Amino acid sequence: MSETTLTTQTREKLMGVSTATLSTALFKRGLRNQFIQEVSPLDPEKSNMVGEAFTLRYIPAREDLNPITVFQDPDHPQRAAVEQCPAGAVMVIDSRRDPRAASAGSILISRMMVRGVSGVVTDGGFRDSPEIAGLDIPAYHQRPSAPTNLTLHQAIDINVPIGCGDVPVFPGDVIVGDGEGVIVIPAHLADEIADEAVEMTAFEDFVTEEVLAGRSIIGLYPPTKQQSKDDFAAWRKRRGR
Numbered sequence: 001m002s003e004t005t006l007t008t009q010t011r012e013k014l015m016g017v018s019t020a021t022l023s024t025a026l027f028k029r030g031l032r033n034q035f036i037q038e039v040s041p042l043d044p045e046k047s048n049m050v051g052e053a054f055t056l057r058y059i060p061a062r063e064d065l066n067p068i069t070v071f072q073d074p075d076h077p078q079r080a081a082v083e084q085c086p087a088g089a090v091m092v093i094d095s096r097r098d099p100r101a102a103s104a105g106s107i108l109i110s111r112m113m114v115r116g117v118s119g120v121v122t123d124g125g126f127r128d129s130p131e132i133a134g135l136d137i138p139a140y141h142q143r144p145s146a147p148t149n150l151t152l153h154q155a156i157d158i159n160v161p162i163g164c165g166d167v168p169v170f171p172g173d174v175i176v177g178d179g180e181g182v183i184v185i186p187a188h189l190a191d192e193i194a195d196e197a198v199e200m201t202a203f204e205d206f207v208t209e210e211v212l213a214g215r216s217i218i219g220l221y222p223p224t225k226q227q228s229k230d231d232f233a234a235w236r237k238r239r240g241r
Contacts, residue, residue: 005052005172005187005190006050006051006052006088006174006187006190007191010174010190010191010194011050011051013194013195013197013198014048014050014174014176014190014194014197015047015048015050016048016198016201017048017176017194017197017198017200017201018178018180018201019035019176019177019178019180019181019182019183020180021197021200021201021204022034022176022183022185022193022197023035023183024200025193025196025197025200026183026185026189026193029189031186033166033167033168034167034183034184034185035167035181035182035183035184036121036123036140036164036165036166036167036181036182036183036184037097037123037165037166037167038097038123038142038165039121039122039123039140039141039142039164039165039181039182040140040141040142040180040181041138041139041140041177041178041179041181042126042129042132042133042139042140042141043133043134043138043139044179044180045179046138047138048138048176048177048178049090049118049119049138049140049175049176049177049178049182050090050118050174050175050176050177051088051089051090051117051118051119051174051175052086052088052089052090052171052172052173052174052175052187053089053090053092053169053170053171053172053173053174053175053184054081054084054085054086054089054090054091054092054159054171055091055092055093055094055157055158055159055160055161055162055164055169055171056077056078056081056091056092056093056094056155056157056158056162057093057094057155057156057157057158057160057162058093058094058095058096058103058124058149058153058154058155058156059096059153059154059156060096060152060153060154061150061151061152061153061154062154065154066150066154067150068148068150070150071150076155077155077156077157077158078104078108078149078155079108080158081155081158081159082104082108082111082112083111083115084158084159085112085115085117086117087115087116087117088116088117088118089117089118090117090118090119090120090121090175090177091112091117091119091120091121092120092121092122092162092164092169092175093120093121093122093123093124093164094123094162094163094164094169095122095123095124095125095149095153096123096124096153097123097124097142097165097166098124098152098153099124099125099141099142099143099144099145100124100125100145100147100151100152101124101125101145101147101148101149101150101151101152101153102124102125102126102127102145102146102147102148102149103122103124103125103126103141103145103149103153104120104122104126104127104149105126105127105128105132106126106127106128106131106132106135107128109126109132109135109137109139110135112137113135113136113137117137118137118138119137119138119139119140119175119177120137120138120139120140121139121140121141121164121175121177121182122140122141122142122164123141123142123164123165123166124141124142124145124153125141125142125143125144125145126139126141126144126145127144127145127146127147127148129141129144138177140177140181140182159171164184165182167184168184169184170186170187172187173185173186173187174186174187174190202236202241203223203232205241206231206232206235206236207220207221209235210231
């Protein structure tokens with residue numbers, strides 16, 4: 001991965017917005033397929049996951065090239081990826097949407113946690129998932145999977161463009177995860193998407209309060225009435241947002 005382009009300010013903004021809001025902001029720009037499919041957090045109570053993508057790609061395993069002895073090679077792509085993924089990045093794994101064999105287990109993810117990696121995502125499954133859920137690192141997968149990755153997956157590439165859950169992921173794209181799932185923001189859009197999402201979140205928080213207090217959504221959401229816009233401006237002033 002090249003030198004980071006994700007600023008501290010943008011990271012902090014993305015920590016406070018939802019993947020739903022980000023999806024809408026991306027849709028406004030014509031990007032319809034950025035939410036990784038069939039991936040859920042092992043612990044939905046963890047705070048948002050934000051970081052630039054560092055990728056690992058699996059292909060279907062060819063048995064004669066994928067015995068358990070391959071792990072003795074210090075340059076094995078899975079092991080190398082764990083040691084090379086930069087602090088603050090998110091490891092994104094292309095497991096071909098196949099959770100029958102694990103993409104990784106608790107020891108490798110513990111190593112990434114200790115190294116300061118911001119999170120890990122696979123469109124397959126993790127083994128040792130109860131232990132991973134208890135680690136201080138956000139992790140997302142399709143479902144638990146006990147067999148080693150070697151039984152079905154062959155690690156082949158590090159930090160190349162991949163597909164994860166039917167979404168294209170390029171190294172350096174900004175990855176955001178929350179309690180619902182994971183979304184991919186093209187790197188060049190990250191700052192403006194973060195700014196817009198913060199504004200959208202403030203407005204939606206205001207709308208939620210009004211709706212729970214009994215107000216109709218007509219003229220409020222979207223704010224087609226001037227009164228709604230005036231009320232939102234007053235709310236922001238009171239809340240300091």
